[in-house]
Amino acid sequence: QKEVEQNSGPLSVPEGAIASLNCTYSDRGSQSFFWYRQYSGKSPELIMSIYSNGDKEDGRFTAQLNKASQYVSLLIRDSQPSDSATYLCAVRLHSNQFYFGTGTSLTVIP
Amino acid sequence: EPEVTQTPSHQVTQMGQEVILRCVPISNHLYFYWYRQILGQKVEFLVSFYNNEISEKSEIFDDQFSVERPDGSNFTLKIRSTKLEDSAMYFCASLSSVGTDTQYFGPGTRLTVL
Numbered sequence: 651q652k653e654v655e656q657n658s659g660p661l662s663v664p665e666g667a668i669a670s671l672n673c674t675y676s677d678r679g680s681q682s683f684f685w686y687r688q689y690s691g692k693s694p695e696l697i698m699s700i701y702s703n704g705d706k707e708d709g710r711f712t713a714q715l716n717k718a719s720q721y722v723s724l725l726i727r728d729s730q731p732s733d734s735a736t737y738l739c740a741v742r743l744h745s746n747q748f749y750f751g752t753g754t755s756l757t758v759i760p
Numbered sequence: 761e762p763e764v765t766q767t768p769s770h771q772v773t774q775m776g777q778e779v780i781l782r783c784v785p786i787s788n789h790l791y792f793y794w795y796r797q798i799l800g801q802k803v804e805f806l807v808s809f810y811n812n813e814i815s816e817k818s819e820i821f822d823d824q825f826s827v828e829r830p831d832g833s834n835f836t837l838k839i840r841s842t843k844l845e846d847s848a849m850y851f852c853a854s855l856s857s858v859g860t861d862t863q864y865f866g867p868g869t870r871l872t873v874l
Contacts, residue, residue: 682861693851693865693866693867694803694851694865695865696862699862701861738802738803740803742861745816746791746808746810747816747818748793748805749805750802750803751802752801752802753802
């Protein structure tokens with residue numbers, strides 16, 4: 651079974667706060683992990699990819715991966731209203747297939 | 761900046777008709793994908809395509825669906841005998857090589873089956 655689970659939210663944070671998004675996956679064969687941002691009616695846009703355990707930082711975004719717990723998270727620091735979107739967690743198996751979670755809706759309140 | 765393009769942006773069809781959704785991947789990319797997203801639901805993998813053949817397909821991708829790369833640029837998804845439940849956003853994506861894992865998505869085609 652190749653499930654990717656996310657809390658659908660909605661998650662609301664005040665501007666300037668840290669937003670924390672979580673994701674779990676079921677297939678231990680998952681090799682690559684991604685966070686996408688999707689605005690309403692638009693296509694997914696890659697924010698970050700992570701491949702090994704630990705943290706990966708890119709600007710205001712930090713992805714965390716724990717393969718033992720089958721857990722991926724995304725932290726958004728200094729959240730801005732423009733960060734309001736649905737955040738999709740995705741995994742790639744050793745095959746050429748990518749699986750997405752249902753997404754977490756984030757609203758940043760000015 | 762190179763981008764994936766899709767046409768049409770919106771397709772309306774009658775149940776039972778055939779539709780062809782078109783995509784132009786980024787020119788030097790080697791792997792191509794189709795995804796479906798029913799309104800309010802998750803992005804679902806349909807099929808991946810490499811070296812002019814299907815490399816992976818999901819359970820959704822049954823005999824109703826087919827893909828083709830008729831020339832060096834276009835990548836098409838054909839849906840035969842459309843059903844109401846085929847109404848969704850269809851996204852094409854391309855990837856330069858498996859090692860990079862960075863997929864670039866097109867803007868999508870909204871398919872409405874009446």
